[in-house]
Amino acid sequence: MIPLPPGTAETAGQTEAGDERAPDTFELPRPHAAFLPTRTRRVIATLRGDVLVIGGGLIVLAVIVTAIFAPWLAPYPGQGRGAVDVAHRGLAPSSAHWFGTDQLGRDILSRVIFGARPALVISVVVVVAAVVIGVALGSLAGYLGGWIDEILMRLTDVFLAFPPLLLTMIVAALLGPSLQHAVIALVISWWPWYARLVRTAAQSIRQRPYVEAARVSGAPTRRILRRHILRNSLNPVIVQATVDFGTVILAAGALAFLGLGAQPPTADWGLMVADGRTTVTTQWWIATFPGLAIFAIVLGANLLGDGLQNLLNPRAVRR
Amino acid sequence: MSSLLTVQDLCVRFVSRRKTVSQPLRGVNLNLGRGEILGIVGETGCGKTLTGLAILGALSANARVSGQICYEGQELTSLDEQTRAKLRGTSLALIPQNPAAALDPVHTIGTQLQLLARRHLDRRHSAAVDLIDSELAAVGLTDPERVRRSYPHELSGGMLQRVVIAAALLARPRLVVADEPTTALDVTIERQILNLIRDRQHQLGVSVVLVTHDIGVVESTCDKVAVLYAGRTVEQGLVADVLSHPSHPYTRGLLAALPRKKHGDGPLTAIPGSVPVDTMRLKGCAFADRCGSVRPDCTEGEPPNTSVGPGHTVECRYPEQA
Numbered sequence: 160m161i162p163l164p165p166g167t168a169e170t171a172g173q174t175e176a177g178d179e180r181a182p183d184t185f186e187l188p189r190p191h192a193a194f195l196p197t198r199t200r201r202v203i204a205t206l207r208g209d210v211l212v213i214g215g216g217l218i219v220l221a222v223i224v225t226a227i228f229a230p231w232l233a234p235y236p237g238q239g240r241g242a243v244d245v246a247h248r249g250l251a252p253s254s255a256h257w258f259g260t261d262q263l264g265r266d267i268l269s270r271v272i273f274g275a276r277p278a279l280v281i282s283v284v285v286v287v288a289a290v291v292i293g294v295a296l297g298s299l300a301g302y303l304g305g306w307i308d309e310i311l312m313r314l315t316d317v318f319l320a321f322p323p324l325l326l327t328m329i330v331a332a333l334l335g336p337s338l339q340h341a342v343i344a345l346v347i348s349w350w351p352w353y354a355r356l357v358r359t360a361a362q363s364i365r366q367r368p369y370v371e372a373a374r375v376s377g378a379p380t381r382r383i384l385r386r387h388i389l390r391n392s393l394n395p396v397i398v399q400a401t402v403d404f405g406t407v408i409l410a411a412g413a414l415a416f417l418g419l420g421a422q423p424p425t426a427d428w429g430l431m432v433a434d435g436r437t438t439v440t441t442q443w444w445i446a447t448f449p450g451l452a453i454f455a456i457v458l459g460a461n462l463l464g465d466g467l468q469n470l471l472n473p474r475a476v477r478r
Numbered sequence: 479m480s481s482l483l484t485v486q487d488l489c490v491r492f493v494s495r496r497k498t499v500s501q502p503l504r505g506v507n508l509n510l511g512r513g514e515i516l517g518i519v520g521e522t523g524c525g526k527t528l529t530g531l532a533i534l535g536a537l538s539a540n541a542r543v544s545g546q547i548c549y550e551g552q553e554l555t556s557l558d559e560q561t562r563a564k565l566r567g568t569s570l571a572l573i574p575q576n577p578a579a580a581l582d583p584v585h586t587i588g589t590q591l592q593l594l595a596r597r598h599l600d601r602r603h604s605a606a607v608d609l610i611d612s613e614l615a616a617v618g619l620t621d622p623e624r625v626r627r628s629y630p631h632e633l634s635g636g637m638l639q640r641v642v643i644a645a646a647l648l649a650r651p652r653l654v655v656a657d658e659p660t661t662a663l664d665v666t667i668e669r670q671i672l673n674l675i676r677d678r679q680h681q682l683g684v685s686v687v688l689v690t691h692d693i694g695v696v697e698s699t700c701d702k703v704a705v706l707y708a709g710r711t712v713e714q715g716l717v718a719d720v721l722s723h724p725s726h727p728y729t730r731g732l733l734a735a736l737p738r739k740k741h742g743d744g745p746l747t748a749i750p751g752s753v754p755v756d757t758m759r760l761k762g763c764a765f766a767d768r769c770g771s772v773r774p775d776c777t778e779g780e781p782p783n784t785s786v787g788p789g790h791t792v793e794c795r796y797p798e799q800a
Contacts (some may be wrong), residue, residue: 368579375536375574376594376645377567386593390584 215462226275238265239273241424259444273426282407285345293353301361315351331419341420360392405460483510488545504709515686517696520706526689530655535562571646573656577638581630588626613644636667708764715790725797
């Protein structure tokens, strides 16, 4: 510690003694659970009592656990992977087959459980790739502006001009039906949304005094982009990504339903709904249970996304 | 006294599609020695903040600068952006106007100060923390560790102002531009912050350019003063000379508008009129239409820069001899 000269000590002393105004240091929040880091305390404080977020989080967590432990959870793991059992085809839900069996005698419950795997892989890969591409291009466009902004944004305009699902279908159809191609098609139609989102945020953040202050203190562009622009524009991206996590599963299901995504015998929810659609009046269970699975994960992701919006705002700690 | 910073005939204009849309600075002259505090005083829109930013080289891309900014014998306006960026923060620093906005809300104070420390001083983590703690203590923050762990919104305005002063001085710059450091604070804290700036300035031997609209602050804090009006330095010199013998009618007006005990309860004197908006089409003295002692030839040609005392210059055709 630098020895304080009389002048400074006097100033500090005045602050300490305090008149009507409380001394500055007393305005700090008193830690009530000092053993936990600030961030953890903040998360707990915001989460407490928010049933919807917790519910959404639990649904998403359940799907992740199901996907990881599918072979142990499924009553007929072989059928989950595609083995057929023609003798037991088209059975209604019973104690042996809780969700019934499909036209090839496969246990629907096992296939719904195994279906969580492609669903998760697709959505995670698509969202991560779209976020990486979109955030990189969007923050560059928003911070640098000028002709770089012009070129990148006209490019996103081209993609955004088409309805997203139509664009995805066209690309998937052109590439040929397969799971990998469906993923590529989804990334192509998803990244421009993130680019737009981040660009708008970056444009407003680059004019904030703290970015100017960073520039004045000699920070290089690279660091300003990473430390200030990116960190401050990330919250809407995280919220959007969480919601998209569900939406992508829905879109991937739609592609599979149309025969452009996952191919049989993969246990894919969209594919299973497609299988059951012709017999939905007589054998309702074939399409209903995978449909419910899609519904559940989309709902969970949406609830979680809404909750994160509150959680990620450091100012909205207590309500 | 050798001079650290000399600004000669500094002009800044803003262009849009290659056309000049405004020219807020039309001839600023400053002279600052080592270890001195120079007050830049003037009313809103006279170019105080812009002068500070021009010295730091932090103007926006559509600004065009002419004139000389000479720092330690180095002509800053002719340096490339990379060299200037290196100079900022290490040799030149800014104490910003509104500390609450100048700190990034998503990082803790400690994180932000460490970025500065590591960028400019090349210190390792633990050494940087020690340095930050001692600097925070030196600006009168009694619990540096807790300040480091706080986010900007968890601290009061006075504390944040101390934090940005610590941030500006962290790399031990030679020249600090303090851009109205007390506008966001109430008067008791204003006094403390000004004392703090002066104390730290004495201890570290830095030079300070203090931008303010309060000539009372200049009187109590600064060694030298430059009075700006409509983007020009109209009068400059030692505080003692300028305030006791104000030679430009504008400076006299500013001083007359200052409330003082000895004047009794009489109404304060105001300068009639307001600052000219379109300074580009001005002919002659910019203050002519508000000046109490204007003469016919004041609107013909720019007023000459005349010396009225040692180091005391005034831009007026008919400087008043007090």
